[in-house]
Amino acid sequence: xxxxxxxxxxxxxxxxxxxxxxxxxxxxxxxxxxxxxxxxxxxxxxxxxxxxxxxxxxxxxxxxxxxxxxxxxxxxxxxxxxxxxxxxxxxxxxxxxxxxxxxxxxxxxxxxxxxxxxxxxxxxxxxxxxxxxxxxxxxxxxxxxxxxxxxxxxxxxxxxxxxxxxxxxxxxxxxxxxxxxxxxxxxxxxxxxxxxxxxxxxxxxxxxxxxxxxxxxxxxxxxxxxxxxxxxxxxxxxxxxxxxxxxxxxxxxxxxxxxxxxxxxxxxxxxxxxxxxxxxxxxxxxxxxxxxxxxxxxxxxxxxxxxxxxxxxxxxxxxxxxxxxxxxxxxxxxxxxxxxxxxxxxxxxxxxxxxxxxxxxxxxxxxxxxxxxxxxxxxxxxxxxxxxxxxxxxxxxxxx
Numbered sequence: 580x581x582x583x584x585x586x587x588x589x590x591x592x593x594x595x596x597x598x599x600x601x602x603x604x605x606x607x608x609x610x611x612x613x614x615x616x617x618x619x620x621x622x623x624x625x626x627x628x629x630x631x632x633x634x635x636x637x638x639x640x641x642x643x644x645x646x647x648x649x650x651x652x653x654x655x656x657x658x659x660x661x662x663x664x665x666x667x668x669x670x671x672x673x674x675x676x677x678x679x680x681x682x683x684x685x686x687x688x689x690x691x692x693x694x695x696x697x698x699x700x701x702x703x704x705x706x707x708x709x710x711x712x713x714x715x716x717x718x719x720x721x722x723x724x725x726x727x728x729x730x731x732x733x734x735x736x737x738x739x740x741x742x743x744x745x746x747x748x749x750x751x752x753x754x755x756x757x758x759x760x761x762x763x764x765x766x767x768x769x770x771x772x773x774x775x776x777x778x779x780x781x782x783x784x785x786x787x788x789x790x791x792x793x794x795x796x797x798x799x800x801x802x803x804x805x806x807x808x809x810x811x812x813x814x815x816x817x818x819x820x821x822x823x824x825x826x827x828x829x830x831x832x833x834x835x836x837x838x839x840x841x842x843x844x845x846x847x848x849x850x851x852x853x854x855x856x857x858x859x860x861x862x863x864x865x866x867x868x869x870x871x872x873x874x875x876x877x878x879x880x881x882x883x884x885x886x887x888x889x890x891x892x893x894x895x896x897x898x899x900x901x902x903x904x905x906x907x908x909x910x911x912x913x914x915x916x917x918x919x920x921x922x923x924x925x926x927x928x929x930x931x932x933x934x935x936x937x938x939x940x941x942x943x944x945x946x947x948x949x950x951x952x953x954x955x956x957x958x959x960x961x962x963x964x965x966x967x968x969x970x971x972x973x974x975x976x977x978x979x
């Protein structure tokens with residue numbers, strides 16, 4: 580009996596690492612990242628020479644947003660196994676995540692000849708190019724990666740994200756607003772954006788708005804030019820000479836620079852109304868700490884001048900918006916704003932009473948057809964004790 584018992588115990592001990600590995604990989608593939616990390620850390624601790632487990636752990640660190648840990652883990656493997664292609668691709672992905680896209684591209688270009696047709700390599704190259712502002716190469720490599728792994732959701736979503744920014748698109752938006760007396764408003768707009776060169780997009784805009792005693796329209800165009808890979812400049816000029824509530828002229832310039840996980844920029848704007856004009860300047864920032872989260876912010880100082888009285892008034896506004904990509908195709912958005920809640924919707928009746936607090940919540944849904952649907956509800960408290968509710972729905976169709 581003793582030999583039989585020893586054999587059973589030895590067999591169970593030999594199978595345990597295999598069972599742990601299968602369990603850890605299953606947890607990783609089903610999205611249980613924290614549990615998978617714990618199990619893979621135990622596996623690596625018991626067997627530091629298990630390169631595949633160390634690579635799994637590094638990938639999971641990257642998925643969990645632990646970029647520094649992922650970079651260190653991938654570097655450790657490349658030091659002991661410099662020819663390991665998966666480790667070098669993973670290191671490049673970690674470098675891209677923390678903004679060192681140039682270093683990532685150097686590694687990936689060195690690996691490319693030896694890697695052959697590798698969807699992970701093509702996806703990593705696409706993300707590095709995109710981080711560097713080269714959307715054309717990003718789109719090309721995402722297409723090559725999708726051809727090899729058409730069911731990989733990360734590659735599919737990456738391709739769609741680039742196609743929406745690099746390609747042409749058409750957007751239709753409408754909102755309805757109600758609240759206190761004389762605040763019922765309906766509005767609709769259409770924007771067409773066409774890429775005329777790899778870094779230059781031209782845009783045409785038209786908007787109509789109807790209130791209790793007016794019916795206005797405004798239209799015009801502009802451009803968005805990526806003048807250097809990390810820097811984009813945008814210009815827009817709109818007008819509607821007979822408007823009562825909407826601006827009769829609207830000129831805006833904006834510059835955005837991409838710096839790793841951040842976008843930093845500024846905008847200036849001049850709006851002319853019947854009997855008044857507004858000048859505004861805004862520093863702008865955005866932060867994407869991990870793929871699932873993005874935070875946008877804007878501070879605006881505006882100065883309104885009134886023709887009838889010859890006076891001018893300065894105002895301060897701030898906006899913060901958080902976007903959580905909780906599901907692959909669904910994101911939730913929450914916004915807080917004080918002052919002018921949206922300069923795009925600034926009307927003549929607001930100029931003399933800009934103090935307002937707004938909270939908003941919304942849902943964004945992305946479809947495989949490159950259609951994006953946004954629905955947003957806003958509730959606003961104005962300085963004259965009026966409350967306003969607004970529901971906005973927009974549909975954007977991208978054309979690669």
